[in-house]
Amino acid sequence: MQTAEATSKIAPRPMFKTQYENYIGGKWVPPVGGEYFDNQSPVDGSLIAKMPRSKAADVDLAVDAAQKAFETWGKTSATERSKVLLQIADVIEQNLEFLARVETVENGKALRETMAADMPLVVDHFRYFAGVIRAEEGSATELNADTLSLIIKEPIGVVGQIIPWNFPLLMATWKLAPALAAGCCVVIKPAEQTPTSIAVLFELLEGIVPPGVVNIIQGFGPEAGKPLAQHKRVNKVAFTGETTTGRLIMQYASENLIPVTMELGGKSPNIFMKSIADHDDEFFDKCVEGAVMFALNQGEICTCPSRLLVQEDIYDKFIERVIQRTKAIKLGHPLDPETMMGAQASNDQYEKILSYIDIGKKEGAEVLTGGGPADSVEGGYYIQPTIFKGHNKMRIFQEEIFGPVLSVTTFKDAAEAVAIANDTLYGLGAGFWSRDAHELYTIPRQIQAGRVWVNCYHDYPAHAPFGGYKKSGFGRENHLMMLNHYRQVKNLLISYSKNKLGFF
Amino acid sequence: MNRVDITPAAADVLNKIRDEHGPLMFHQSGGCCDGSSPMCYEAGDFIIGSSDVLLGQIERCDFWMSGDQFEYWQYTHLTVDVTPGRGASFSLEIPMGVRFLIRSRLFEPDEMANLTPIHVGPLEEV
Numbered sequence: 001m002q003t004a005e006a007t008s009k010i011a012p013r014p015m016f017k018t019q020y021e022n023y024i025g026g027k028w029v030p031p032v033g034g035e036y037f038d039n040q041s042p043v044d045g046s047l048i049a050k051m052p053r054s055k056a057a058d059v060d061l062a063v064d065a066a067q068k069a070f071e072t073w074g075k076t077s078a079t080e081r082s083k084v085l086l087q088i089a090d091v092i093e094q095n096l097e098f099l100a101r102v103e104t105v106e107n108g109k110a111l112r113e114t115m116a117a118d119m120p121l122v123v124d125h126f127r128y129f130a131g132v133i134r135a136e137e138g139s140a141t142e143l144n145a146d147t148l149s150l151i152i153k154e155p156i157g158v159v160g161q162i163i164p165w166n167f168p169l170l171m172a173t174w175k176l177a178p179a180l181a182a183g184c185c186v187v188i189k190p191a192e193q194t195p196t197s198i199a200v201l202f203e204l205l206e207g208i209v210p211p212g213v214v215n216i217i218q219g220f221g222p223e224a225g226k227p228l229a230q231h232k233r234v235n236k237v238a239f240t241g242e243t244t245t246g247r248l249i250m251q252y253a254s255e256n257l258i259p260v261t262m263e264l265g266g267k268s269p270n271i272f273m274k275s276i277a278d279h280d281d282e283f284f285d286k287c288v289e290g291a292v293m294f295a296l297n298q299g300e301i302c303t304c305p306s307r308l309l310v311q312e313d314i315y316d317k318f319i320e321r322v323i324q325r326t327k328a329i330k331l332g333h334p335l336d337p338e339t340m341m342g343a344q345a346s347n348d349q350y351e352k353i354l355s356y357i358d359i360g361k362k363e364g365a366e367v368l369t370g371g372g373p374a375d376s377v378e379g380g381y382y383i384q385p386t387i388f389k390g391h392n393k394m395r396i397f398q399e400e401i402f403g404p405v406l407s408v409t410t411f412k413d414a415a416e417a418v419a420i421a422n423d424t425l426y427g428l429g430a431g432f433w434s435r436d437a438h439e440l441y442t443i444p445r446q447i448q449a450g451r452v453w454v455n456c457y458h459d460y461p462a463h464a465p466f467g468g469y470k471k472s473g474f475g476r477e478n479h480l481m482m483l484n485h486y487r488q489v490k491n492l493l494i495s496y497s498k499n500k501l502g503f504f
Numbered sequence: 505m506n507r508v509d510i511t512p513a514a515a516d517v518l519n520k521i522r523d524e525h526g527p528l529m530f531h532q533s534g535g536c537c538d539g540s541s542p543m544c545y546e547a548g549d550f551i552i553g554s555s556d557v558l559l560g561q562i563e564r565c566d567f568w569m570s571g572d573q574f575e576y577w578q579y580t581h582l583t584v585d586v587t588p589g590r591g592a593s594f595s596l597e598i599p600m601g602v603r604f605l606i607r608s609r610l611f612e613p614d615e616m617a618n619l620t621p622i623h624v625g626p627l628e629e630v
């Protein structure tokens with residue numbers, strides 16, 4: 001009886017087609033080579049659909065379509081582009097629950113998160129970029145009585161975008177929304193672990209985005225991603241991923257002399273000062289949740305707060321509550337609305353995370369909770385949220401595990417906290433928690449990271465720029481400043497003087 | 505003492521890739537998503553920079569890592585293994601439905617004293 005009740009809470013698996021195609025020039029086009037690959041769900045290993053195994057010839061077709069579409073899309077008014085972005089947002093909002101289930105089956109993350117975070121953020125990001133381009137202005141400067149400088153922003157052209165698998169639709173949106181808002185046309189290559197949700201989305205968007213403005217090429221990195229990154233007719237490449245591929249893409253971009261933007265991950269510190277424990281109140285409770293944020297999205301976030309730094313005075317009191325809260329994380333079927341943590345996105349991810357848990361144990365780090373696989377659903381890839389106590393030189397403190405693994409250490413004072421926080425190759429995100437109003441400003445300024453969350457974590461609102469310092473990349477997404485990464489500046493320098501210069 | 509070794513299963517995959525693509529190289533990645541994974545490319549596809557470190561060879565294949573990452577990884581013995589899975593990235597084994605991954609352990613003190621010397625920066629043309 002109880003089992004039947006538990007089963008009935010699981011949301012229905014969405015219906016997928018048996019096979020999807022590439023999306024080129026507004027049409028669903030089979031891959032030139034006629035080959036497909038199986039996309040399996042990390043929830044239970046079941047088949048989602050067959051996806052096109054594209055190669056260079058398919059990328060060429062997509063770039064052709066994007067170039068053709070750019071002739072008109074690049075000249076559309078901000079009014080028109082804004083309207084398209086708003087329509088996209090509306091369709092997603094109307095289908096939010098369906099798309100959340102699609103994303104959960106595709107990626108393995110809990111429905112709770114796709115419903116409350118991924119999909120609402122997708123909707124809002126499209127609306128944000130629809131809004132900002134209506135308010136933007138160029139500039140006119142009178143350099144002297146006869147000379148006027150007009151600054152006009154022009155779209156850069158055809159953009160190649162390579163999307164990661166951790167937030168398939170949200171990461172695609174972070175890149176698509178500003179590119180479309182800027183007037184660019186896009187060839188997008190979803191990750192091969194999560195290729196289906198964006199195809200499902202663009203089926204829903206039929207008739208909204210003009211043909212060729214967005215083209216989707218499915219396939220494997222070395223076969224489809226690489227020819228896109230190398231393509232001579234692509235004017236800009238945007239990439240989210242890891243450092244070696246980032247360097248490779250920059251090498252290709254150097255051959256074509258085109259700009260790139262990169263978001264390359266991190267090993268984010270989350271710092272808790274002793275003042276947080278001055279009272280056992282709602283803020284202290286928020287701090288406990290802030291430390292447990294390492295488990296959000298199963299830890300598969302570039303900004304996962306995977307290094308917990310706690311002032312030694314409060315360590316025992318604080319860690320006890322953090323462990324307690326971590327143990328209360330409900331593992332289960334990702335489509336169960338009560339499940340708090342779902343499946344890792346793929347088998348190789350699962351293997352890698354377990355190997356790091358093993359490294360941590362062998363390095364002498366103490367397992368405070370978790371420390372192994374979980375068996376939420378047969379055939380899927382589940383790992384217990386795990387907390388290690390150790391020191392910052394250990395590999396589990398230095399290497400991005402990209403899983404629900406937290407490494408904890410203590411510090412004496414603010415100077416030591418900053419030193420530990422900055423002792424990493426990366427600089428994407430960081431967290432800082434305190435009740436001391438002075439510390440709240442001065443210490444985050446010393447942390448080398450593009451985003452420092454102060455008394456919060458894992459908030460990604462549109463209109464707050466997001467991007468990395470150090471080896472975490474460059475470019476700032478989620479903000480109107482991203483528009484300029486998809487544009488170039490046209491300067492019209494106009495003379496109203498009737499007189500010649502007198503040189504010749 | 506080698507800094508990096510390869511399992512027979514991974515060597516088998518590597519040799520199959522070589523049959524199709526010719527000479528190969530590895531570069532160890534760090535960071536997001538598929539970070540901390542070894543990337544297998546056609547030799548020369550990834551341009552080695554002046555601070556990249558050559559850890560050694562596995563199955564006639566150079567294994568590289570960026571210098572700053574080596575600072576943190578230098579006390580670790582690496583074994584390239586392979587697992588079923590679908591990693592993203594441009595690594596050449598991905599279409600085969602497998603993914604190279606690194607198994608590792610800390611060197612013992614006596615091993616540390618006898619490590620193969622590393623090479624930093626591009627190799628001279630031969």
